[in-house]
Amino acid sequence: MAVVGEEMEPELADPGLQARALMRGSGEATLATLSRPGVQGGMDGWPMPSLVLVAFDLDATPLLLISRLAEHTRNLEGDPRCGLLFDGTGGHADRLTGPRLSVQGYAERSGDTRLLERFIARHPSASAYAGFRDFALWRLDPRRGHMVAGFGRIHGLSATDLRLAPVDWTSLAGRATDIVAHMNDDHAEAIGLYATRLLDRPPGDWRMTGIDPEGCDLRCGTLTARLAFDNRVRNAEAARAELVRLAGEARGRKG
Structure with a gap:
């Protein structure tokens, strides 16, 4: 101490x-x-x-x-x-x-x-x-x-x-690229809320650049941000649940 x-x-x-x-x-x-x-x-x-x-x-x-x-x-x-x-x-x-x-x-x-x-x-x-x-x-x-x-x-x-040990990430590896593409194509609003309401970043065209068991990476031009997950995700289903949860948390906060 x-x-x-x-x-x-x-x-x-x-x-x-x-x-x-x-x-x-x-x-x-x-x-x-x-x-x-x-x-x-x-x-x-x-x-x-x-x-x-x-x-x-x-x-x-x-x-x-x-x-x-x-x-x-x-x-x-x-x-x-x-x-x-x-x-x-x-x-x-x-x-x-x-x-x-x-x-x-x-x-x-x-x-x-x-x-x-x-x-x-x-x-x-x-x-x-x-x-x-x-x-x-x-x-x-x-x-x-x-x-x-x-x-x-x-x-x-x-x-x-x-x-991380292989058990923590091997199942997610094969789906990570698809998850990122899906979030950018279909859930751009949620990504923007992650950045502005959960991470206090300025508004902009935020995109997800990567995901792993402990969080996801965001970028807007030259700005970058890291969104940590509360729960480690080991597969696509767990990743989806955590991203949905975080989107709900972001929408519940005042802009």
């Missing part, structure tokens, strides 16, 4: 849940790779940080779409060990009191078109270069996490804390 003034901050009931929420709510991250041999200046093996766009599989595995022309990609080809820093401190008067998460793991190239589609849905601008020969999708296999959830609240996380 951490003391703030005269009050005690409660410990997190589920640090893994908050860690996954922090990751899934991030559109970018700092990627740290190890400089490959032959780098100018004799910096072989030194950590090199860079900024990357990030998306996530249904189990919260981080996904990167990166070019082989980039230094970090060539570093990963030589040594797949890497780290990602997710920064959730925006909006805090003292940034060091906000949450942040470091994830260490191994990066591997993936040819899974489903994962590429999830990345492009999350970052539509990526469609302009996703087909270029030098670009490839990479996934990060997490081994350890280190989360600072707030002042003095520090948690070490295992790989199982950072990703």
